[in-house]
Each structure stands twice: as C-alpha cells, then as structure tokens.
Amino acid sequence: FPSHDTKVQRNIDRAGLYAQEVAILGAMPLCPALITGNFDGIQDYQWWCDAYIQLMRRCDAVFMTPGWEKSNGAVAELTEALRLDMPVFYHLTDLKRWINSPT
Numbered sequence: 001f002p003s004h005d006t007k008v009q010r011n012i013d014r015a016g017l018y019a020q021e022v023a024i025l026g027a028m029p030l031c032p033a034l035i036t037g038n039f040d041g042i043q044d045y046q047w048w049c050d051a052y053i054q055l056m057r058r059c060d061a062v063f064m065t066p067g068w069e070k071s072n073g074a075v076a077e078l079t080e081a082l083r084l085d086m087p088v089f090y091h092l093t094d095l096k097r098w099i100n101s102p103t
Contacts, residue, residue, distance in 0.1 A: 012037040018065045018092075025096045029063075030055055032073060049073050053080055061087040063095050 015033035022029040032052045039048070053076065056062065062081040068074035081088050089095040 008037075015065060018063070021092055022063060022095065025092065025099050027061075027095070027099055030059060032077075049076055053077065056080065057084065059086070061089060061095070061098065063089045063092075 012033045015031050015037075019029035019031040019034060032048070035052070036048045043051075049072075052073070056077055057080070062077060064074060064078060068078065078088060087098060089098065
C-alpha cells in the first residue's frame with residue numbers, strides 16, 4: 001500500500017472514525033476514503049469518483065463529514081444526492097434521528 005502524507009492520512013483516519021460512528025448508529029457506512037485510500041495509482045481520480053457515485057446511488061442517505069466543501073468528490077456526491085432527492089445529513093444527531101424514525 002502507498003504511504004500517504006500526514007494530511008491525507010489524517011483525512012482517511014477521520015473519515016474512518018465517522019464511518020465507525022455511522023455503524024454504531026446502526027447504518028452501513030460506505031466511505032470513499034476508506035475504499036480508495038490505499039489504491040492510489042491503480043486508477044485515475046475520476047475513475048474512482050465515477051465508481052463511487054454508482055455505489056452511492058444505491059444508498060438510502062448521504063452523510064457529509066465536516067469539511068466536505070473542500071473535496072471535489074464530496075461536492076459531486078452531494079450534487080448527485082440532491083439530484084436524486086436523497087436525504088442528506090450534516091450532523092450525526094440528525095442521521096441518528098432519521099435512522100430511528102418509524103417508516
């Protein structure tokens with residue numbers, strides 16, 4: 001696996017912590033940073049973005065981690081989620097409420 005600079009690795013680790021929190025809430029996280037973090041150079045960036053958007057379209061909701069505005073991939077995910085009228089959450093408490101709400 002490639003080694004990452006400290007900032008990239010911190011972002012991957014932070015994404016992993018949020019994915020753990022989503023799992024604790026009872027939902028299955030699909031976290032692009034954890035999926036692609038160790039696959040640098042195998043495919044280009046756009047390939048990973050396109051593939052992840054395809055996976056995201058099969059999800060029930062999207063959770064945006066703090067700082068998402070700085071990520072082109074996260075902005076693309078949000079744009080697609082809004083286009084599909086998917087629920088989008090920015091705070092774990094809101095996601096928890098949605099997960100636990102009666103259907």
